Amino acid sequence: MNIAVVGLGLIGGSFCKALKKNTFHHIMGIDTNREAVSKALECGAIDEEITPGRLGEANLTIICLYPHAIVNFVKEYAQFFKKGSIVIDSCGIKEFVVNECTPVLDEQGVIFVGTHPMAGREFSGFDYSQEDLFKGASFIITPTENTPQIAVDLLQTLAGSVGFGKAVVSTPQKHDEVIAYTSQLAHVVSNAYVKSPVMLNYDGFSAGSFQDLTRVAKLNEYMWSELFMCNKTALLNEINCILEHITEYRDAIVNNDTEKLTEILRDGRVLKEKSIEIYNK
Numbered sequence: 655m656n657i658a659v660v661g662l663g664l665i666g667g668s669f670c671k672a673l674k675k676n677t678f679h680h681i682m683g684i685d686t687n688r689e690a691v692s693k694a695l696e697c698g699a700i701d702e703e704i705t706p707g708r709l710g711e712a713n714l715t716i717i718c719l720y721p722h723a724i725v726n727f728v729k730e731y732a733q734f735f736k737k738g739s740i741v742i743d744s745c746g747i748k749e750f751v752v753n754e755c756t757p758v759l760d761e762q763g764v765i766f767v768g769t770h771p772m773a774g775r776e777f778s779g780f781d782y783s784q785e786d787l788f789k790g791a792s793f794i795i796t797p798t799e800n801t802p803q804i805a806v807d808l809l810q811t812l813a814g815s816v817g818f819g820k821a822v823v824s825t826p827q828k829h830d831e832v833i834a835y836t837s838q839l840a841h842v843v844s845n846a847y848v849k850s851p852v853m854l855n856y857d858g859f860s861a862g863s864f865q866d867l868t869r870v871a872k873l874n875e876y877m878w879s880e881l882f883m884c885n886k887t888a889l890l891n892e893i894n895c896i897l898e899h900i901t902e903y904r905d906a907i908v909n910n911d912t913e914k915l916t917e918i919l920r921d922g923r924v925l926k927e928k929s930i931e932i933y934n935k
Contacts, residue, residue, distance in 0.1 A: 658682045658704065658712035660727060662690040664775060665744050666718030667783025670699040672816035675785045682712060690780040699783070709734040714812075715741045720877055721884050725754040728766070737763040740805050744771055746833060748796045748826035750884045756798060765805050768796040768826055770833070771818070776872045790819040796826045834888035841878055842893060844871040 657673060659666050662685040670681050683700035685691050694700045709715060709731060717724050724743045735741060741764055743751050748768040759766040773791040775782055793813035797806050810821040824832075848871045856864070882889055899918075906915040 655679045655713045656682060656711050658684060658709055658715045659700070659718065660684045660715065661718035661723075662687065662694050662700075662780050662783075663718060664778050664780070664782050664787075665771060665773075666716070667694060667699060667780040668773075668785070668787035669716055669718065669744070669771075669816070670694060671697075671783055671785035672788055674699055676816050682708070687780075693780050699780075706731040706734055710736045712736060713739050714808075715739065717741065717743045719743075719745070720880050721745050721747055721751055722880065724751055728755045729758055732758050732762050732764075735759065735762055735764045738765075740765045740767060740808065742767050742769045742809065744769060746770060746837065746881045747884045748794075748829045752796060752798065752826045760800075765802060767801055767805055767809060768829075769809065770794040770796070770829065776869065778874050778877075786817060788813075789817040791817075793818040793821045794829055795821055795823050796829050797823065798826070830885050831888045834885055834892045838878075838882060838885060838889050839892040839896065841870050841873055842882075842889075843896065844868055845873065847871065 657679045659670050659681060662670065662683050666683075666685075667690070670683060673679055673681050681700045682702055682704045683691060683694050684704060684706060685694075691700075691703050695703065704711070706727075713736065715735065717727060719727060724745060728741070741755070741759060743755070745751060748770065752766070752768040755766045755768075771788055771791060771793055773788050775784075775787070793809075795806055795809050795813075806823060810823075813821040844867060848868055902918050903915065905911075906918065
């Protein structure tokens with residue numbers, strides 16, 4: 655199968671490397687960054703570079719760009735995609751991208767499916783791409799009610815072949831609601847947490863909890879700003895929720911209410927333990 659990968663950064667480059675390592679597909683790359691293309695060719699991550707005008711040669715196209723860039727690319731080059739082929743994206747929000755791209759490609763007889771590889775690093779660019787980046791990770795597939803089952807089946811098979819631990823089928827809306835909590839809120843909290851004046855004076859006082867909470871504060875502010883704004887409603891719901899609970903802790907401490915503080919800490923512990931039981935079944 656001919657697979658075109660648009661955007662040879664961390665995720666796109668990792669897709670190329672994983673596909674070349676684990677499958678016999680012919681991989682074609684597209685990127686405006688000449689250095690990224692040269693490196694991808696040199697290390698064998700792609701078999702050849704193509705222009706958007708040759709997208710008609712691809713049975714599957716994986717677009718690894720930011721949300722608005724994905725939509726712009728699809729709208730600009732819709733006529734070049736192969737009729738009957740499948741186009742997927744890899745960005746961290748789904749409703750906006752799926753709603754914008756699906757009708758455009760439907761007119762061309764092309765199947766668009768929103769997907770999200772739940773893997774990444776604190777770094778960006780082809781230099782940091784890895785052939786095993788997706789090993790054991792989840793691959794989320796968000797078909798609409800009109801998506802052919804054969805397309806979902808193909809993507810599930812492809813996910814397994816490149817090392818994903820499991821493929822999760824969801825809706826674009828549910829994906830965005832859950833990802834606002836599991837990913838986006840974590841980045842907001844981590845980025846806000848490091849803004850304490852103590853941050854520059856913690857040497858010798860940090861352990862695992864500090865490292866865990868601050869890891870994703872080192873983010874790509876341009877990409878995450880776009881992701882946050884594209885998922886504004888769901889993310890605001892999660893921010894308001896955590897603000898409400900943070901206020902409970904603050905008020906208990908201000909009021910010297912040890913009983914209340916113990917209660918809400920217990921509530922959090924119990925919820926965490928329940929989640930471990932559920933997901934370890």
